[in-house]
Amino acid sequence: MKINSISGLRYLVKDLDRTAEFYQLLGFRIGKRDESEVTCYINWFWVIFSVDPAGAAAAPDLGPALYLKVDDIDDSYNALLANGLSPASEPRKDRSGRKEFVLLDPDGNSLVFFTK
Template sequence: MKIGSISGLVYASSDLDKTAAFYESLGFRAGKRSDTEYTCYVNWFWLTFSTEAAAAAGPGATLYMKVDSIDEAYGFVVANGFAPLDEPHKDKAGRRVFTLPDPDGNLLAFFTK
């Protein structure tokens, strides 16, 4: 399995307005915004803040890593004895993705576009 890049992080947020104001005041470029998510950028790297993540998982981040083949990455993870939380599927952003918890419960999301 080859990881192509680390592309972004998803953090829980309890107040998207405060989060957006904070990051934009630091110079992050505003991106998509919905009732439950806010995304901002520095160059190509993105941060998404989600009220749904706060409700589902509590505090913490999900690290998104781009791979060449989602099916190859999934097979590699399973073949090496790891237990993904889900199988590759299409997410709201149109990416094919699966998630894997690390030993501390932090999430790694492997994706292809």
């Protein structure tokens, strides 16, 4: 398995408007936006900011996550299994059509492996 790049992060926020304005002032470009998410870019690196009106307990998969781009999602998934690791999810398509799966580190932080 080869990780190509650290492509982005995801964070929960309380106020999308305030967050978008703050990051835009820092020089981030605002990308896709809807009522629950805004994506901000610096070059190719992105940060997705999400609000969760029901509370984080209702959607634990929205917490902080590090996104790692790989060439082949199925090979990467199988390589982790072969090394004795247990991903928290199987490869599946996300809202944007990327195929991804989640692996939790020893402290419970989400590593999202994805391919386009």
